[in-house]
Amino acid sequence: MAVTSKKSKSKSKVTTTPKQTTKSKKINFDFVPTISDSEDDIPDLDEDSANESETETDPTKPQPTTPKKKSDKKKNSAKKSKSKTKTNNESDEEEEGSKDKDLNPDFIFNVGDDLGPDTNFDGWDFQSGGDAKSAAGTGADVKRDVDLEGIIRRKGGLTGQFANNGEDDGDDDEEEEGKDEDEDDEEEEEKEGGDDSDDEELAMDGFGMGAAAKPNKLSEDDDDDSDEDDEDEEDEDEEDVKEEAEEEEVEADSDQDNDKEMEDEKDEDSPEEVAKFFASEDDESTQAAKSQIHKDFQSMQLSRPVLKGLQALGYTKPSPIQSASIPIALLGKDIVAGAVTGSGKTAAYMIPIIERLLYRPAKIASTRVIVLAPTRELAIQVADVGRKIGQYVNGLTFGLAVGGLNLRQQEQELKKRPDIVIATPGRFIDHIRNSPSFNVDGVEVLVFDEADRMLEEGFQKEVTEILSLVPTKRQTMLFSATMNSRIKDMIQLSLNKPVRIMINPPNQTATGLMQEFVRIRKREQSKPALLFNMLSKLDSKQQIRIIVFVARKESAHRLRIVMGLLGLRVSELHGSLTQDQRLKSITDFKKLTVPILICTDLAARGLDIPKIEVVINYDMPKTHEIYLHRVGRTARAGREGTSMSFVGESSQDRAIVKEAIKQVELTKSGKAVGKNVDWPEIEKINKVIQEKQEIIEEILVEEKQEKEIIRAEMELKKSENLLNYKDEIKSRPKRTWFQSEKEKKADKLGTALAKGKKINSKKRKQQEAREDAGGSRSYKKTKTDRVEDQERTMKRQKPKNQEKNKKKKRNGKFGTKR
Numbered sequence: 001m002a003v004t005s006k007k008s009k010s011k012s013k014v015t016t017t018p019k020q021t022t023k024s025k026k027i028n029f030d031f032v033p034t035i036s037d038s039e040d041d042i043p044d045l046d047e048d049s050a051n052e053s054e055t056e057t058d059p060t061k062p063q064p065t066t067p068k069k070k071s072d073k074k075k076n077s078a079k080k081s082k083s084k085t086k087t088n089n090e091s092d093e094e095e096e097g098s099k100d101k102d103l104n105p106d107f108i109f110n111v112g113d114d115l116g117p118d119t120n121f122d123g124w125d126f127q128s129g130g131d132a133k134s135a136a137g138t139g140a141d142v143k144r145d146v147d148l149e150g151i152i153r154r155k156g157g158l159t160g161q162f163a164n165n166g167e168d169d170g171d172d173d174e175e176e177e178g179k180d181e182d183e184d185d186e187e188e189e190e191k192e193g194g195d196d197s198d199d200e201e202l203a204m205d206g207f208g209m210g211a212a213a214k215p216n217k218l219s220e221d222d223d224d225d226s227d228e229d230d231e232d233e234e235d236e237d238e239e240d241v242k243e244e245a246e247e248e249e250v251e252a253d254s255d256q257d258n259d260k261e262m263e264d265e266k267d268e269d270s271p272e273e274v275a276k277f278f279a280s281e282d283d284e285s286t287q288a289a290k291s292q293i294h295k296d297f298q299s300m301q302l303s304r305p306v307l308k309g310l311q312a313l314g315y316t317k318p319s320p321i322q323s324a325s326i327p328i329a330l331l332g333k334d335i336v337a338g339a340v341t342g343s344g345k346t347a348a349y350m351i352p353i354i355e356r357l358l359y360r361p362a363k364i365a366s367t368r369v370i371v372l373a374p375t376r377e378l379a380i381q382v383a384d385v386g387r388k389i390g391q392y393v394n395g396l397t398f399g400l401a402v403g404g405l406n407l408r409q410q411e412q413e414l415k416k417r418p419d420i421v422i423a424t425p426g427r428f429i430d431h432i433r434n435s436p437s438f439n440v441d442g443v444e445v446l447v448f449d450e451a452d453r454m455l456e457e458g459f460q461k462e463v464t465e466i467l468s469l470v471p472t473k474r475q476t477m478l479f480s481a482t483m484n485s486r487i488k489d490m491i492q493l494s495l496n497k498p499v500r501i502m503i504n505p506p507n508q509t510a511t512g513l514m515q516e517f518v519r520i521r522k523r524e525q526s527k528p529a530l531l532f533n534m535l536s537k538l539d540s541k542q543q544i545r546i547i548v549f550v551a552r553k554e555s556a557h558r559l560r561i562v563m564g565l566l567g568l569r570v571s572e573l574h575g576s577l578t579q580d581q582r583l584k585s586i587t588d589f590k591k592l593t594v595p596i597l598i599c600t601d602l603a604a605r606g607l608d609i610p611k612i613e614v615v616i617n618y619d620m621p622k623t624h625e626i627y628l629h630r631v632g633r634t635a636r637a638g639r640e641g642t643s644m645s646f647v648g649e650s651s652q653d654r655a656i657v658k659e660a661i662k663q664v665e666l667t668k669s670g671k672a673v674g675k676n677v678d679w680p681e682i683e684k685i686n687k688v689i690q691e692k693q694e695i696i697e698e699i700l701v702e703e704k705q706e707k708e709i710i711r712a713e714m715e716l717k718k719s720e721n722l723l724n725y726k727d728e729i730k731s732r733p734k735r736t737w738f739q740s741e742k743e744k745k746a747d748k749l750g751t752a753l754a755k756g757k758k759i760n761s762k763k764r765k766q767q768e769a770r771e772d773a774g775g776s777r778s779y780k781k782t783k784t785d786r787v788e789d790q791e792r793t794m795k796r797q798k799p800k801n802q803e804k805n806k807k808k809k810r811n812g813k814f815g816t817k818r
């Protein structure tokens, strides 16, 4: 399906020609040969400890009508000046001053001869996720929250040198403090220098690596909307529970993945399967498109508004994945693409999508593109990138169908049938089922971002349901940094001879990434102290962004309290937080208000905050794949970054380190080193933490009590609303759910069973009970659901119709008839 454009009639077609081909260099799109399974060249981890038992501890998307265009132009210019102001406001002097200093000039965003990326893109923006009425512009309800920091403060915490950043006062003392801190730092550096010898056993050789192994809706609008919002509350609460369950799956996924999965990765597709499934390498147009390397976006025959959008973002040259994917996507072909984290995959699919919409305008408003992402935050970010690229395209509209954000607001947005809808699967299905004016019959393009994740068991049912609803005649594109999905998993997507574009070898890390590994041995209990020690040494003034990954939500929360008690202000990000809290954590992190973010794997994929300097794996992930996504939060777009991993003695942890070293050696990308730490110093800190255990428990109890009070207040309000708006609430069509929370849980159990995991008898009984009940429920509204809906709608319309009839009668009596 060749894409012709208005422009192409007078100018040139988007299809590629042999002429273009001769000018261009050829790049290899194939997978780099499979990594040898032989571990001969891999330095062994310390043998003695290899025999020690594993310990697991937890210390803590144009409708071009002329009038619309005019107003849109106005809007666009307003938008433009607005975004300019925003950029000025957002980039503080220091950041500007140091802009892209940290970029790696070798990074191949620029295939040409000059510098690394000079992008104006300053990360994603939640403000564009919804209207400005509510917190973070997302339409998310602002609900009363527990003041955890207040509790920590009352318990004597957050008093240290780290606590006064952000909105706090204490300006006068800042310089003084700065001096002291500098002196302290010097002292600490000296100490550190002297400590190297102290920890020989934990040094790089400890890993057998030798030296560096190369390399509330309670705001103003409440007066108008509060009634409706309150009525919605019940629905939304229930919906939030479902969404939470969905998100939990994202997080819990790493719990489900195990060594078995790593083995599966090695289960390669056969050459015959590959030849049958993927487009032939000999396909002429694909060949022509593939063999080019575009030195700039102009040579891709992109339209002026899109080029303007890219220019505004500071994207001068396409990254390799963009250079390779855009021409093929413009041909309307299905794509399965993989490229290293932070290499610009979002724009790689967003640019051709916008181009397609621009040159094939729809006659009537319809949603033509669906982008599916595994997490809410990623979906919001993708929408933001899309909006920014398409900011000069008249009438281009985006919609979000993302869990945790205001359902009614989204419904209103989707009613207008935005061109591009970015969605998380659960909420998307919810809208298709329950938002009558939204449908997906006009969908032409379906994108799976983080496709390998979307094809995993956690999303299987949702994806199957979505696929059954969208038209089969469509373009489907799959993108991920770890696009290792097997053909058997992709078959359900009904891809039409997809073109396989693999830029980097699978499992490669960013070129500018320094991977450091700290061996924990039996000091699991000292990990919080180690974390504190590292955080304070890394950034005594809390001026760099550090992201810390932990295995469990509880650990994230506990660590936040521990760090707070030691005077270090950190944020947490995981599925147990409300969406408001989640967005606030990210916004604070982005603005450096709270530059340390402790999170679960919810934030492992796709999150693009350009200046995350360090990623700490406090708990190692379960698989090397997740490790790649986590460390991929730094060293993005050709920048440099460091990852520090706390490596335990489990075979799983050790296997990931081995794989990381192996990949560095194989791909010659980045570095991997062992790191010494000052254990005596850390043990001192650990002692302090141990002494605070009681206080930590007290804080947790106090927090729980506050939460219960808030919950009781909310329940009370809900009951009042239920009484006050009973009739209205009852007349509403009953929302139907894709899966109940119970079903989700039962599915998880099923997954566990399928994976051969041991489950206890109670859980097994639950699973059996579910199977007895007929297994999974039907996904579409049942006939009964529909009849009930109709009855409710009729009931609701009855008073209105009665009113209309009365009016008609009145008009008959007193109206124009004489």
Ligand SMILES: Nc1ncnc2c1ncn2[C@@H]1O[C@H](COP(=O)(O)OP(=O)(O)OP(=O)(O)O)[C@@H](O)[C@H]1O
Residues within 6 Å of the ligand: 109, 117, 118, 119, 121, 123, 314, 315, 316, 317, 318, 319, 322, 339, 340, 341, 342, 343, 344, 345, 346, 347, 480, 481, 605, 606, 607, 608, 610, 632, 633, 636, 637
């Ligand atoms: N052509 C370009 N020139 C300069 N910067 C770019 C270009 N394309 C993308 N970027 C920037 O590179 C960064 C990474 O892009 P993006 O988030 O799309 O990466 P990704 O490959 O999807 O990463 P991940 O695999 O982690 O999801 C973003 O900050 C983006 O603004």
